Every structure is written in structure tokens, then in C-alpha cells.
Amino acid sequence: MITATRYHDISCGHRVCGHESKCAHLHGHNYRVTFECAGETESLDELGRVLDFSVIKEKLCMWLENEWDHHFLVWKEDPLAPHLKALDPTVVELDFNPTAENIAHHLATVVAPKCLDGTGVRVIRCTVEETRKCSAEWRLFNGFAPLR
Numbered sequence: 615m616i617t618a619t620r621y622h623d624i625s626c627g628h629r630v631c632g633h634e635s636k637c638a639h640l641h642g643h644n645y646r647v648t649f650e651c652a653g654e655t656e657s658l659d660e661l662g663r664v665l666d667f668s669v670i671k672e673k674l675c676m677w678l679e680n681e682w683d684h685h686f687l688v689w690k691e692d693p694l695a696p697h698l699k700a701l702d703p704t705v706v707e708l709d710f711n712p713t714a715e716n717i718a719h720h721l722a723t724v725v726a727p728k729c730l731d732g733t734g735v736r737v738i739r740c741t742v743e744e745t746r747k748c749s750a751e752w753r754l755f756n757g758f759a760p761l762r
């Protein structure tokens with residue numbers, strides 16, 4: 615297996631519904647989302663690429679740019695969701711509470727397969743950084759060595 619990786623930065627509002635502290639407040643982040651795209655080493659194209667970096671941008675980064683950048687992300691079960699949506703129809707309702715972990719999982723398992731359909735390439739790692747200090751990562755493990 616061989617991989618090609620690209621990140622993209624977007625700004626989104628959110629809150630973590632039910633959070634014990636300040637993250638229950640409406641707030642936002644300059645998220646950095648990193649996609650690691652994998653293909654078979656034998657299946658590199660004639661130039662030697664998993665996928666051109668510009669294609670990763672066009673297919674994955676532009677999805678973020680078009681769908682989520684400068685939007686407010688809210689869990690559809692959040693009691694504030696209907697009020698936020700009524701105030702601003704551009705609010706994005708999600709099937710999950712928008713933690714970094716849930717966002718990474720959704721981007722890797724729902725969004726990326728649709729965006730990369732037909733390329734023969736898949737996302738094996740998606741990292742979502744809320745800040746330079748805090749991030750969550752979804753990974754497809756090929757082989758898992760149990761912790762001792």
C-alpha cells in the first residue's frame with residue numbers, strides 16, 4: 615500500500631451538546647482536516663501517483679469548502695438545532711454530535727467514499743484538528759498489534 619496526503623483548513627461554528635464545560639457554548643474553530651489516501655503500490659498511475667494532489671483537493675477539500683466552510687455544524691438531536699436552523703438556514707444539521715472524533719469518522723466513512731467513488735483510492739486516515747493542541751483521528755487499521 616502507498617499513500618498520498620493533503621490537508622485543508624475550514625472555519626466552522628459548533629457546540630458539543632451535553633458537554634460538561636465550555637464546549638457546550640456556541641463557538642467555532644479553524645479546523646484543519648487531513649486526508650490520507652491509499653492505493654495499491656502496483657496500481658500507481660503511469661506517472662507514479664496514488665492520486666494527483668490536485669484531485670485530492672478537488673474531490674475532498676472542495677467538498678469541505680463547499681459544504682462546511684463558514685457554516686455552523688449542529689447535531690440534529692440538539693435542542694438548539696431547530697432554533698439555529700430557523701435563524702440561519704445555512705446551519706448544517708448532522709446525524710451526530712460534532713466532536714472532532716465524530717467529524718473525523720463521518721468524513722472518512724461517509725463523505726470520502728462518495729467523493730472518491732471510481733478512483734480506486736480510499737481514505738485510510740482522517741485527522742481533525744480543532745486547535746494546534748487538540749485533534750482526533752480516524753484510522754483504518756490493516757493489522758492491529760494489541761497493546762501489552
Ligand SMILES: Nc1nc2c(c(=O)[nH]1)N=C([C@H](O)[C@H](O)COP(=O)(O)OP(=O)(O)OP(=O)(O)O)CN2
Pocket residue numbers: 630636637641712713714715744745748750
Ligand atoms: N475528545 C474530545 N474532547 C473535546 C472535544 C472533542 O471534539 N473531542 N471538543 C471540545 C470543544 O470543542 C472545545 O472547543 C475544545 O476544548 P478545550 O481544549 O477544553 O478548549 P481550549 O482549546 O480553549 O483549551 P484551553 O484549555 O483553554 O487552552 C472539548 N473537548
